Amino acid sequence: MLLTAGCKKAFVPAGALANDSKYLVVDGVINSGNDSTFIRLSRTKKFDTVINIINETGAQVTVESDAGVTFPLTEIKSGVYATGGLNLDNSHKYRLDIKTTNAEQYVSDYIAVKNPPAIDSLGFIAQADGIHVYVNSHDNSNATRYYRWEFNEAWQFSSYYESYLMGDNPHHICYQSDTSGAVLIASTTKLSNDVVFQAPIVVIPGTSEKIETKYTILVKQYALSSDAYNFWQNLQKNTNQLGSIFDAQPSTNQTNYHCLSNPAEIVVGYLSVGSVSTKRIYVLSSQLPVYHTQYPYQCPLDSAFYYHQPFYFDPQVLGANSGNTAIDAFYVAPLGPFGAPNFKTYSRTTCVDCTIRGSSNPPYYWK
Numbered sequence: 001m002l003l004t005a006g007c008k009k010a011f012v013p014a015g016a017l018a019n020d021s022k023y024l025v026v027d028g029v030i031n032s033g034n035d036s037t038f039i040r041l042s043r044t045k046k047f048d049t050v051i052n053i054i055n056e057t058g059a060q061v062t063v064e065s066d067a068g069v070t071f072p073l074t075e076i077k078s079g080v081y082a083t084g085g086l087n088l089d090n091s092h093k094y095r096l097d098i099k100t101t102n103a104e105q106y107v108s109d110y111i112a113v114k115n116p117p118a119i120d121s122l123g124f125i126a127q128a129d130g131i132h133v134y135v136n137s138h139d140n141s142n143a144t145r146y147y148r149w150e151f152n153e154a155w156q157f158s159s160y161y162e163s164y165l166m167g168d169n170p171h172h173i174c175y176q177s178d179t180s181g182a183v184l185i186a187s188t189t190k191l192s193n194d195v196v197f198q199a200p201i202v203v204i205p206g207t208s209e210k211i212e213t214k215y216t217i218l219v220k221q222y223a224l225s226s227d228a229y230n231f232w233q234n235l236q237k238n239t240n241q242l243g244s245i246f247d248a249q250p251s252t253n254q255t256n257y258h259c260l261s262n263p264a265e266i267v268v269g270y271l272s273v274g275s276v277s278t279k280r281i282y283v284l285s286s287q288l289p290v291y292h293t294q295y296p297y298q299c300p301l302d303s304a305f306y307y308h309q310p311f312y313f314d315p316q317v318l319g320a321n322s323g324n325t326a327i328d329a330f331y332v333a334p335l336g337p338f339g340a341p342n343f344k345t346y347s348r349t350t351c352v353d354c355t356i357r358g359s360s361n362p363p364y365y366w367k
Contacts, residue, residue, distance in 0.1 A: 026269035033275035034085035055079025116223035119279040139194040146224035149184040159354040174358035183236035206291035231270035299351035
């Protein structure tokens with residue numbers, strides 16, 4: 001076994017260590033309707049580095065029409081640039097103009113507006129492995145043909161134990177959210193009618209606490225050109241092996257962005273222009289088969305005698321390193337023979353306080 005382990009060598013792709021270039025990555029869609037436009041700028045990284053995202057900050061980002069009208073975007077957080085609803089004239093074409101702090105200028109091609117049809121329905125199928133969320137859509141004019149989806153999801157979950165030493169205990173029921181990372185696309189070019197039927201969006205495992213109580217998902221639908229579809233299809237092949245669209249990519253994708261200050265420089269991304277169709281559903285645990293959700297932490301329970309406040313316990317009993325504080329994980333106060341508590345049972349903080357992983361306040365759209 002030692003000889004086998006000693007013969008193992010980490011695989012590093014040829015040129016990965018030598019290539020220090022940090023190419024610009026442009027992610028986002030110019031929303032032609034009344035919704036906001038968000039453009040995310042970042043840089044590629046060497047294959048062997050551990051930094052997830054290198055944000056491109058301080059850039060000047062502008063939407064430009066072929067008629068010379070401009071719409072500036074504002075950096076709302078590191079590397080993310082946004083503007084309110086543009087309500088663009090669909091008879092014109094639009095491009096993105098980017099000027100970075102190191103005096104480099106990037107522009108996209110001028111792109112025609114392509115709006116998606118409405119989402120017909122968003123649903124799910126409960127199977128043995130979990131719930132499979134899908135989307136249905138169609139275009140009577142047969143003009144869309146290429147589709148892409150993103151989604152935002154949120155769910156309610158609870159801590160493994162409920163503490164009765166936290167007053168009304170806002171630490172037991174919490175909410176968490178996430179966004180899609182996979183590339184979700186479909187083409188109807190091989191069909192006589194432009195119909196998308198039960199296109200898969202996401203699978204929520206039956207063991208996931210996302211469906212423990214209540215879950216919601218908002219799906220966003222975009223229409224693509226054939227070139228944009230080819231870009232996303234190539235990216236999908238890459239990310240199916242590497243994880244998400246923000247991971248290192250093994251090959252250069254086609255793009256409609258260009259660096260004016262250095263025409264030989266690679267730019268990663270593909271711009272589309274159009275509105276977005278959305279639909280949301282809620283899934284209650286009462287709608288599902290009996291799944292056995294799994295809590296993400298081990299939650300041992302122990303007890304300590306209760307003589308005074310604050311309530312102290314030995315963190316070594318639980319293998320914790322959190323010190324002797326009254327907030328560090330306590331559960332319930334059983335009654336003694338005369339109705340007064342005489343000891344406490346306790347567990348790790350991660351098993352009692354759900355706000356470590358989520359918020360005690362539901363999202364504004366929760367219902």
